[in-house]
Amino acid sequence: MTQAQPESATLSDPNSRSAEFVAVQGGGETTSAASLLIAAYLLMWGLLFAFVFLSWRRQARVETRIAELEKAIAAGGGDGSARQ
Amino acid sequence: MTGTKDKWFYGLLVATAAIFAYLIGYVFLVTPLAQLQAGGLAQKIFYFHVPAAYAMYLCGTVCCLSSAAYLYSPTDARDAAARAGADCAVVFGMMVLGSGPLWAKKAWGVYWTWDPRLTTTLLSVLVFVSVVMLRAFAGNGEAERKFASALGVLGTVTLPIIHYAVLMWGGNHPTVITKTGGGLRHPAMTHALLVGFVAMTLLAVLLLWCRTRLSLSLSRVARLEEQAISTGQID
Numbered sequence: 001m002t003q004a005q006p007e008s009a010t011l012s013d014p015n016s017r018s019a020e021f022v023a024v025q026g027g028g029e030t031t032s033a034a035s036l037l038i039a040a041y042l043l044m045w046g047l048l049f050a051f052v053f054l055s056w057r058r059q060a061r062v063e064t065r066i067a068e069l070e071k072a073i074a075a076g077g078g079d080g081s082a083r084q
Numbered sequence: 085m086t087g088t089k090d091k092w093f094y095g096l097l098v099a100t101a102a103i104f105a106y107l108i109g110y111v112f113l114v115t116p117l118a119q120l121q122a123g124g125l126a127q128k129i130f131y132f133h134v135p136a137a138y139a140m141y142l143c144g145t146v147c148c149l150s151s152a153a154y155l156y157s158p159t160d161a162r163d164a165a166a167r168a169g170a171d172c173a174v175v176f177g178m179m180v181l182g183s184g185p186l187w188a189k190k191a192w193g194v195y196w197t198w199d200p201r202l203t204t205t206l207l208s209v210l211v212f213v214s215v216v217m218l219r220a221f222a223g224n225g226e227a228e229r230k231f232a233s234a235l236g237v238l239g240t241v242t243l244p245i246i247h248y249a250v251l252m253w254g255g256n257h258p259t260v261i262t263k264t265g266g267g268l269r270h271p272a273m274t275h276a277l278l279v280g281f282v283a284m285t286l287l288a289v290l291l292l293w294c295r296t297r298l299s300l301s302l303s304r305v306a307r308l309e310e311q312a313i314s315t316g317q318i319d
Contacts, residue, residue, distance in 0.1 A: 033125035033190050040129045040183040044136065047182065048287075051175045055294050062301040069308035072317045 093293060100286040107131070107279045115276045122258070126190035131276045133183045135284035137205070140176035141243050142288050143169045144212065148240030151233035163229050164299035165292075166236050170215040172291045173239070176284075177209035192256055200249035201257040208246060211239035224306055 111131045118127035147169025154162040184202070185195040196202065215235045222228045249257075268274045312318045 031189055033123065036126045036186045036190050037128055040126075040186040041132070043182040043186070044132055044179045047175060047178055051291070052294070055291075055298055059294070059298050059301065062298065062305055065305050066301065066308060069305065069312055069317075073308065073312055073315065076315070 093290075096286060096290055096293075100283065100290055103279065103283040103286060107276065107283050110272075110279060111276050115272045116270050118273075121191065123187050123191035126187050129183050129187040131280045132284075133180060133187065134277065135280035136176050136179040136183070137246075138281055139284040139288040140173050140180060140209075141247075142285065143172035143176060143292065144208070144240045144243050145169075146292060147173055147212070147215070147236040151236035154233045155230060155237070158226070158229070160300060160303040161296075163233070164296045164303065166233055167215075167219055167299045168292050168295035170212045170219070170232075170236055170239070171295045172288060173212040174209060174216055175291065176288070177205070177212060180205060181209060197256060199256050200253040201246060204242065204246040204249045208239060208242040211235065211242060215239060224302070 111128055115128065115131065117124055118130075123129070147166050150162050150165035150169055154166055184205075188197070189195050215232050218228065218232045218235065222231075268277065309318065
């Protein structure tokens with residue numbers, strides 16, 4: 001099976017991709033769709049889990065602080081555990 | 085009451101996880117490949133990219149409505165919801181701006197182009213980033229809260245511009261979702277997108293719930309600290 005050689009003028013014109021597709025052998029693929037897809041999914045899930053983890057950690061710190069302050073206020077100046 | 089809220093929260097969490105598991109399986113195992121010009125295998129990013137953009141709109145709307153309500157009559161709950169909306173809008177916006185270029189690399193040959201929809205999306209995310217930064221670094225006073233609320237309203241006003249940017253100014257960005265049926269030429273593609281919308285809506289509600297709770301807790305810490313300072317418990 002023989003393939004027609006592409007016209008060099010067509011390949012050198014970047015606007016040709018909107019009007020026509022020509023057959024090439026081998027091609028110059030440098031980025032695979034699979035790696036882009038995996039990268040996109042990792043990025044999205046990574047962002048989400050990082051956000052959830054940071055929120056959870058901050059919520060835990062804030063709850064601890066609330067408990068400290070409530071204890072100190074209830075003690076009415078007792079042990080000064082909330083003193084900064 | 086707290087027990088009932090917890091049940092709702094964990095129920096929502098389980099439902100969201102189940103729908104996402106189904107979505108991932110469906111997108112990778114059932115949904116057909118699109119044509120190479122649309123990105124081929126990379127086009128499957130679409131089923132998360134578009135729902136993430138929709139979730140950003142949703143969180144932006146929550147930020148806008150809560151900010152407007154706060155400006156009308158300030159309460160901690162309204163401020164917390166506005167802050168949560170801006171936080172979550174930034175996260176979903178970053179998902180959109182992170183995944184889109186990876187798809188574009190395959191479909192367009194470049195990661196980024198100053199296309200109207202891309203540019204307006206970036207602009208909106210930057211406005212929400214400014215709200216988040218303002219609340220994080222400018223203190224928690226009444227003036228800062230009101231300024232952030234005004235900025236939150238402004239940020240959401242830019243969201244409809246993103247949607248209509250392609251229609252008004254053209255550009256490379258796909259317009260497969262239209263009022264007249266859209267350009268998804270296979271029932272499995274439409275199904276995957278609809279499931280994606282449901283999954284991201286539930287995720288947005290969960291994240292908004294968590295961040296609102298966190299913001300309310302921060303307001304409570306501020307009030308307790310004021311009380312402790314006034315009674316001499318802390319310096």
